[in-house]
Amino acid sequence: MADTEVARRRRVGGGPLSAFLVLLAAAFLVAAGLRLLGIDGNRYMVAVTALTPxxxxxxxxxxxxxxxxxxxxxxTLVLLVAIVLVAAVAPRAFPDSRPNGVGTEVRVMSVNMLLGQADAADVVAAVRANQVDVLTLQELTPEAVAELDRAGLRNMLPSQVFEPRPGPAGSGIASRYGLTAKTLTSPGSMRQPGALVDLPGDRDIEVVAVHTMPPVLTAGPEAWQRELAGLPNRDLGGAPRVLAGDFNATLDHVGLRRLLGNGYVDAADEVGAGLEPTWPSGKLWPPPVTIDHVLVDNRCPVDTYGVIAIGGTDHRAVVTQFVVPTR
Structure with a gap:
């Protein structure tokens, strides 16, 4: 009996602290379960999954x-589940082995223009500094197109497939190489233009400017789920494909993981920068997450990846270089 009394005294905080810890443990296990079981569910569940790291x-x-x-x-239970969760997340911080590849080096950058308010001069300066070959733009308005022209974008990336719209729905692709517009996605709420890029080597690529609906709107995540599912899989019999833009999804969401399972790699994950947040830029709340991506056909080895602050937008630009191998 005395030993029992001593053990009880050693349990700091007694019953109230135990109840509080059990409550925290239950909340953690629910959040972890959503990710580990692949449940996107409603908009609140989607938001919780985005915070998996x-x-x-x-x-x-x-x-x-x-x-x-x-x-x-x-x-013990919480720590064991946490270790499983860490095992799913931690590899993003370490570079994968790069396969051998000889061919055409291509640099792709993506910028969400935040209703066209991004600083056009910053965008053009980033294109110039990073020697970008292909640029995808989301939330591209007619006014933003005019601002980008005045800043000199057309001089560097003269081939353009733009579908500007007022508000958040417009998108576009600009390239230093020739573009041929292609429909590569299912119809969605946002414009997601696609194009064949005429590279100087013996192999071209297809690029999609991705912008899916935010899943946390009061209408729910159904449109977001449909639009992620409508993005094209890799085409082994055709040109390598690149999906670049604002997916409104992290690497923990089912829809994005499904794409990665169908022949793409995430450029950031490949070089060990998969935990580098892209939204919201320069803020601590909501907690920064990685929702802007460049998904590259896994036949194309990824060399570099980085994020760039752009004035006037709450998204950081993402830029990557990869190699399109010869046939």
């Missing part, structure tokens, strides 16, 4: 604290 870190901390406070069952 934070959830993994919080789970490790919570599990360790629970064990230190001698809540063995809760601590």
């Amino acid at each position: 934070y959830t993994a870190a919080a789970g490790v901390l919570l599990g360790c604290v629970a064990l230190l406070l001698r809540r063995w069952a809760a601590g």
